[in-house]
Amino acid sequence: MSDITKQSLTELVENIKNKKLSSTDVTKAFIDRSEKSEKLNAYITNDFTSALDKAKKFDQKPNLDLKLPGIPMAVKDLFCTKDIKTTAGSKILNNFVPTYESTVTENIWNEGAILLGKLNCDEFAMGSSNETSFFGNVQSPIDKNLVPGGSSGGSASAVAGQLTPVTIGTDTGGSIRQPASFTGIVGLKPTYGSCSRYGIVAFASSLDQAGPMAQNVKDCALLHEVISSYDPKDSTSIDFKRNHYSKELTNNIKGKKIGIPKEYRVDGMPKEIEDLWQKGTQYIKDCGAETIDISLPNTSYALPTYYIVAPAEASSNLARYDGVKYGFRAKGENLIDMYEKTRSEGFGAEVQRRIMIGTYVLSSGYYDAYYLKAQKVRRLIKNDFDEAYKKVDAILTPSTPSSAFKIGEKTNDPVSMYLNDIFTVPVNLAGLPGISIPAGHDAKGYPLGLQIIGKAFDEQNILNIAYAMEEKINFKNKITDWWIK
Amino acid sequence: MSIDLKTIKHISKLARISVDQQRAEKLAGDLNSIFDFIEKLNELKTDNVEPLTSIAETTLKLRSDEVKSKNIREQIIKNSPQNNEDYFVVPKVIE
Numbered sequence: 001m002s003d004i005t006k007q008s009l010t011e012l013v014e015n016i017k018n019k020k021l022s023s024t025d026v027t028k029a030f031i032d033r034s035e036k037s038e039k040l041n042a043y044i045t046n047d048f049t050s051a052l053d054k055a056k057k058f059d060q061k062p063n064l065d066l067k068l069p070g071i072p073m074a075v076k077d078l079f080c081t082k083d084i085k086t087t088a089g090s091k092i093l094n095n096f097v098p099t100y101e102s103t104v105t106e107n108i109w110n111e112g113a114i115l116l117g118k119l120n121c122d123e124f125a126m127g128s129s130n131e132t133s134f135f136g137n138v139q140s141p142i143d144k145n146l147v148p149g150g151s152s153g154g155s156a157s158a159v160a161g162q163l164t165p166v167t168i169g170t171d172t173g174g175s176i177r178q179p180a181s182f183t184g185i186v187g188l189k190p191t192y193g194s195c196s197r198y199g200i201v202a203f204a205s206s207l208d209q210a211g212p213m214a215q216n217v218k219d220c221a222l223l224h225e226v227i228s229s230y231d232p233k234d235s236t237s238i239d240f241k242r243n244h245y246s247k248e249l250t251n252n253i254k255g256k257k258i259g260i261p262k263e264y265r266v267d268g269m270p271k272e273i274e275d276l277w278q279k280g281t282q283y284i285k286d287c288g289a290e291t292i293d294i295s296l297p298n299t300s301y302a303l304p305t306y307y308i309v310a311p312a313e314a315s316s317n318l319a320r321y322d323g324v325k326y327g328f329r330a331k332g333e334n335l336i337d338m339y340e341k342t343r344s345e346g347f348g349a350e351v352q353r354r355i356m357i358g359t360y361v362l363s364s365g366y367y368d369a370y371y372l373k374a375q376k377v378r379r380l381i382k383n384d385f386d387e388a389y390k391k392v393d394a395i396l397t398p399s400t401p402s403s404a405f406k407i408g409e410k411t412n413d414p415v416s417m418y419l420n421d422i423f424t425v426p427v428n429l430a431g432l433p434g435i436s437i438p439a440g441h442d443a444k445g446y447p448l449g450l451q452i453i454g455k456a457f458d459e460q461n462i463l464n465i466a467y468a469m470e471e472k473i474n475f476k477n478k479i480t481d482w483w484i485k
Numbered sequence: 486m487s488i489d490l491k492t493i494k495h496i497s498k499l500a501r502i503s504v505d506q507q508r509a510e511k512l513a514g515d516l517n518s519i520f521d522f523i524e525k526l527n528e529l530k531t532d533n534v535e536p537l538t539s540i541a542e543t544t545l546k547l548r549s550d551e552v553k554s555k556n557i558r559e560q561i562i563k564n565s566p567q568n569n570e571d572y573f574v575v576p577k578v579i580e
Contacts, residue, residue, distance in 0.1 A: 095564075325564070415522050
């Protein structure tokens with residue numbers, strides 16, 4: 001069977017279950033394509049040899065009752081994988097080999113999937129273009145010298161470029177949805193507390209969530225079903241009844257009320273994004289759902305709030321990298337000197353910048369003015385959503401204020417880089433689920449995404465809306481294999 | 486407001502990241518533009534707003550106090566840059 005890598009996860013699972021394909025066939029195909037795709041720089045570490053061994057072992061005694069039987073899968077290098085180097089895209093973890101497995105990846109392997117390797121990302125997931133990685137920037141399969149978005153840029157590039165059938169990323173302020181939008185794929189950021197954070201390199205603990213990235217909504221639902229679980233090892237993991245998201249998936253969204261928030265119509269937004277959004281509302285109506293104009297009045301305060309809360313939490317979380325217990329160590333004249341040199345040489349510029357912001361807003365005399373203020377505004381942002389959800393079942397917005405930009409275009413201006421996340425950040429601050437689906441192309445032929453935001457724990461509903469819209473949109477990603485030729 | 490070089494040096498001490506003069510100047514510029522952007526929050530009156538400290542509004546679950554991981558000493562020191570028997574080694578602290 002040719003073109004194995006073009007198949008969706010759902011098709012691959014079916015073909016393995018019907019014995020039309022073996023795990024070895026599928027694993028080999030994705031390894032071959034990954035090996036031909038070095039130019040994308042999507043991988044930091046590959047585990048191809050043992051992946052093939054595992055596939056052969058699976059085929060000898062295949063357990064076809066599993067949800068991901070013998071499916072090869074690469075994952076973002078922010079997930080700790082036992083005995084496989086985990087770097088978080090940083091020099092400071094360049095030699096770190098975890099002795100334990102993250103809960104989310106454990107769930108994936110327990111359903112029969114096989115690790116292909118670890119995917120590139122912005123250093124400690126801090127970035128919107130995958131340009132802050134110690135292991136170099138990632139190329140987008142959409143076009144040469146185009147960023148894939150970030151921080152899950154390697155993940156987005158690998159799914160869109162068909163180096164892995166699906167993958168998982170993490171999303172603190174848009175790191176799944178923005179790269180999904182830039183590369184024409186589907187990305188879900190689940191409700192806070194839905195997927196365990198155990199074994200994920202921490203960035204901002206009150207915002208971080210793992211989530212699936214896939215070629216289509218059904219694959220996304222299936223992978224979400226596998227990774228979402230209650231985990232006593234994460235104190236903020238929430239014990240609620242989880243759906244069989246893929247089985248319960250339906251395109252019947254008749255009578256649903258979808259909110260259109262006027263505050264997302266920001267100054268300077270390109271007309272093609274506005275047009276896409278209009279088209280999206282029409283698709284919603286075509287599906288038999290109703291659109292309602294709503295207001296989320298504090299939207300413009302979300303990004304400034306995020307740039308206090310996230311760096312504050314990051315500065316605390318990253319205090320652990322001291323050159324003593326694990327990771328890189330620089331030589332120093334004494335203990336303090338060693339700490340300071342280790343962190344100065346081990347962290348890249350963006351990470352240092354955020355640690356400095358975080359340290360400042362938490363420092364004596366500034367805590368109330370910044371951190372406490374941000375926590376209060378965060379409450380107002382959450383209240384906006386609570387208020388809106390009295391009237392609507394979900395909210396439709398663009399995923400990003402523009403399509404993907406060129407490598408190097410925004411690296412000198414941190415604030416313009418941060419503005420990329422203007423539509424995704426409020427969702428993290430309020431702990432809600434959000435999904436980005438590809439919905440069209442701009443004049444340059446680059447993908448554009450729409451975001452559907454749901455009520456807390458209402459992933460099934462936004463997956464259903466995405467599924468119904470996907471059918472109407474009938475998006476085709478333009479992948480030319482430019483990096484292979 | 487403006488963050489000067491003295492403040493940058495102070496924060497870098499608190500954050501335990503050494504920065505030379507050139508880095509400090511770059512950081513001062515970056516942080517000033519980021520804080521200009523953050524100052525927008527001052528437009529909002531928040532006197533009577535309860536700060537949101539946790540988005541997962543559940544009480545922490547209690548569990549019994551049992552040892553779950555035994556004999557993982559080797560695993561714990563395995564990734565350390567320098568160790569000796571069962572200890573992490575750091576530059577000399579006491580003269």
